[in-house]
Amino acid sequence: MALTIFLSLLLFLFPVLALSSVEFIFNGFNETQLRNSGGLDLEEATVYKPNGALRLTNTSQNVIGHAFYSQPIQPKNSSFSTHFVFAIVTQTLGQGGYGLAFTIAPSTKLPGAEPEHYLGLFNRSNDGNSTNHIFAVEFDTVNGHNENTDSKGNHVGININSMRSVYVEPAAYYDPTKEEITLESGSAIQAWIEYDAVTQLVNVTICPMWRKKPPKPLISHPLDNISTVFTENMYVGFSASTGEKKSSHYILGWSFSMNGVATPLNLSLLPEPPAVEKRSSSSFKLHFKILIAVLSAVLVLFLGLLLCFKLYRRITQFEILEDWELDCPHRFRYRDLHIATKGFKETELLGVGGFGAVYKGVLPSTGSQVAVKKISPNSIQGIREFAAEIECLGRLRHKHLVNLRGWCKRKNDLLLVYDYIPNGSLDFLLFDSKNNIVLSWEHRVNIIKGVASGLLYLHEEWEQVVIHRDVKSSNVLIDVDMNARLGDFGLARLYDHGQLSHTTNVVGTVGYIALELARTGKASTRTDVYAYGVLLLEVATGKRPLESDNFILVDWVLEFQQLGQILDVVDPKLGSDYAVEEMELMLGLGLLCCHHIPEARPTMRQVLRYLNGDDLLPLINWSSVNSQRSEMSSGFLEINSKDYSHISSSMGVISATSLDAAGR
CATH class of the missing domain: 1.10.510.10 (Transferase(Phosphotransferase) domain 1)
Known part of the structure; x- marks a missing residue:
């Protein structure tokens, strides 16, 4: 009889124990990782191939992406710890938005949630409602509800049922003094979030990917009312959104543990943050194919052959890239740069250097001013410099470095495009x-x-x-x-x-x-x-x-x-x-x-x-x-x-x- 009661009690407690001891790790998000770790429930989010990064949003406007672990957890009266690596990639530094949030929610679906400042978690009607039961740590890149941020909106905040953070700090890390970090730099950033159910203290720590975990967290804040937020069964994951400003939001690796310390990620196994995406998308390609099919049906054979020939030349020109070209993915059309510099006119010449000349230009598509360096075609050292500039500046993002916007290569013409700096050297x-x-x-x-x-x-x-x-x-x-x-x-x-x-x-x-x-x-x-x-x-x-x-x-x-x-x-x-x-x-x-x-x-x-x-x-x-x-x-x-x-x-x-x- 006693044995029967014990077994019945064990069967009753087993699901509870399982939920309160959830632990998983994703060193990247390929099919093997997803299958071995229990899987993810994705909404608009996708696994970016071939490198295996989890992409929450692309650079489309006003979109939302959700990625939740498919098995529920029981955070009520329980501690938890998580370690993840993220990257926010924007086409132009300072022009992106809106950010992402580590989230614990009662469901993997958040119907009615809005993009922009709401990060796909709330909408203007339910923002601030205690019935939301949502805990989030936001990594935001645009000024919005929070006032205690830097002028660029580059901040980290703890949110409970609302986008108005209960505690917020400009993004930084301690090493050992406080060092600023730009969330939308495109570089990988590590994050640790640790909650102690006994003290109800939340610690949030961030730092660049290849640095050790800082000894001091960026945020260490008690949450006295957290018990009213957590319910019995909840889901843990990430949410991100864009608006008029837009960024690609990536999770490169994720480790989580209930009532224990999250297993450290193996950084060497994580995918590289993808570079700024090209503007083409699958839907655009589909529409383009349909257009080609319609034109082919109504145009004469000669026009169809001519169109196919031009399309073939464009594909071969833009897809056959050398390794060094991939580090700076934005490739300008030679025609646009020729127009921008008025045909590389003498009056637009800014100066002549060791490996070529620099011209002032105005891009016809945006009207923005640029400096275009035209490499001397017969200079072997100039070609080396061209490759070195792309390899370095193509991925570097810092407010005190010259911004390389892109490049162009046409036969013997090698061109580099930079921000125009008006005050000279x-x-x-x-x-x-x-x-x-x-x-x-x-x-x-x-x-x-x-x-x-x-x-x-x-x-x-x-x-x-x-x-x-x-x-x-x-x-x-x-x-x-x-x-x-x-x-x-x-x-x-x-x-x-x-x-x-x-x-x-x-x-x-x-x-x-x-x-x-x-x-x-x-x-x-x-x-x-x-x-x-x-x-x-x-x-x-x-x-x-x-x-x-x-x-x-x-x-x-x-x-x-x-x-x-x-x-x-x-x-x-x-x-x-x-x-x-x-x-x-x-x-x-x-x-x-x-x-x-x-x-x-x-x-x-x-x-x-x-x-x-x-x-x-x-x-x-x-x-x-x-x-x-x-x-x-x-x-x-x-x-x-x-x-x-x-x-x-x-x-x-x-x-x-x-x-x-x-x-x-």
């Missing part, structure tokens, strides 16, 4: 005697901080390490708001985090080349730091790195530092309109970045901490440094005088003047 603003412009101290500080932020992104925050290899004032463009944009990635090299660079060629611009680079040919992030240090001294003194055979800017500033007269090197154009402490910091930091020992130079993260006043510059015996540097420099100049000549001629000291000229 830093070199032009500092040294061109015709412009009658004196950069204020505030603008100079803002510019060097911007370049430092861009280099930090390249060295540490992107999925690979990017060595720029040609940091200099002519490659720093200044936008309409006087913010810096680092450009010209024709000499850049990429390698994986934790690996060593294998570059062996001495490339760059004389005056910015670190001593060890000229000796060994091995570029690294430290050689970029050296060039950045020269740039700091250039901005502070108003002098070029090399002004004559006997003048080397770094050595000149070092001599005044040794004499205790460092402020004597300040740019005379500034007069007394500068902050003395900031000027001493900039000059001292410039010398530290140009230290003859690479290991003594700071990283770009440390550089930003010095510039922001978070850390103090270390004390250095500059007399000793000057003596050692003089010995190294004399040997270097004696051995490498011919190499300098080679660098300045074959690699092009103005290899980036084309991008430089994009702003003139």
